[in-house]
Amino acid sequence: MKSLRIQYFAALREQRGLREETLETNASTAKELYDELAHHYKLTLPANLVKASINLQLKDLSTPIMDGDEVVFIPPVAGG
């Protein structure tokens, strides 16, 4: 198990119901982590519209995640 710090923005934050959390997971990539969260919390945004930043660097969802990583999930936003 690895422990990760996760932050959510915009529609994802709303659907998850909180801004950040620390959780334990067996997911090996950002994609696996997102799929796990999407399933668990019924997040409706398709994975191809979600960006993940790992330790403040924008990464592909296929990027492996490590114990202690800070992951930020970012959906596109159009309001103005």
Place this chain on the structure above:
Amino acid sequence: MFRLVTEPIQGPLIDPEESSGAVVVFEGRVRNTNEGREVIRLEYEAFDPLATQEANQIIEAVLKRYKVQQIACVHLVGSLELGEVAIRVEVASGHRKEAFKACSAVVDEIKKRVPIWKKEHYVDGESEWLNIQAPPTDDEDAFYARQTRLPEVGAEGQAKLKAANVLVVGAGGLGSPALLYLAAAGIGTIGICEAETLEASNLHRQILFAHEEVGQPKSLLASERIQKLNPFITVNEHPFPLTRGNVGELVQQYDIVLDCTDNFETKFLLNDACVGLNKTLIFASVYQYEGQLFVVEPHGPCLRCLWPTQPAAGCVGNCAEVGVLGFVPGVLGTLQAAEAVKRMLGLNTVASSLILIDLVDLNITRISVAKDPACPTCGEGEVDELWWEIHPDSLDQLSQFAVVDIREEEELETEPLPIDADVWLPMSSVTPEEILSVSPGNILLVCRSGMRTARMANAFSEAGEKRVYSLAGGLSTLRRLQGPN
């Protein structure tokens, strides 16, 4: 209408209707002093027919803008004695408020734009031609005194700002503070691209405007507002929606573009145009209490490095759907202006970073973005368009579709469809099977803005159904294609 005359002016000029609750009359007279000098008579000279043509255009525009019933104006040319009437304007309208405003607007615009010149004869025997189009006499340097004091600005920095051209697309929640700060900073040329008219629901965040202006075109209002704030700059109005057909030509005229829009379609359109033309593009978007800021510099990472495919309209909520507090676009729009001004002064900017701002906790997260070699716009990739979104250039192109109006009953009454739909199937009660049974061929869904239909077409597409399309822009696209008649 307008007339130039050589005989003394006599009113009335108009015959008010029974519905005219207000008639405002203005007379401009020859005054015995001007700027401390004693005047004995005046001479007016006009360049006709241009003067008449220009004045009539002004009257047409004011009639339309303030929705008054009648406007007439007469201007005297030749030699005028003290107390004689040089110009008379009459406005008839249902209510007094519009009549006063329209009358004032006609006089202001005529003095500014119509080629009529005035020569003053003074008591001491001297005389002088006056420039009616008087430039502001205030001290331009005094306007910028507090910012030129900064070592990074100075006279040199101020000159750079004056030489700059900035296009602001969208005069809304983001555009309001952005336009005000750009104008106040002295950006020499500011373009405003905005096609909408002001609605009451705009005002809690669109602080450029006033409640009494509801119903008027926002590009015009915004331009007047910032021109009043700073008379030393040039403001261009572009009162039309941005399309694939006009984006390049518009962006080409500017150095920096601010995306202050609220939809993915325009954001991606601007991204692709600015990358192609090597322009700096400063994006901002808001969602409830948070916002995103992203600056695309020439040769740097662009919006499609982040999101290669334009997300469907309505896949995440906009301000109208999920709500927003006014200060959220206020902060983000201010940051857009700050990025533009900093760039011109050579200060640090946030290029190559996506800035996420949460205004509840006041957290700012800065994420590095790298250029994607496979980016469809700035890299080797190909743009994968939303195949089901239709951007027609003429109404004829719709004939290949069965057109389905999916709006609700109450919407039909307030805004009838400008074309005849084949079927009306309100979204709230329709099933996918009912839509597919409309026609064995291609089906085009239409709603007010194109958002609901985008969601529906996307859902059909994901279910493997490849003949249901969405009309991008909805009703406004139909109105644009139909033209003014």
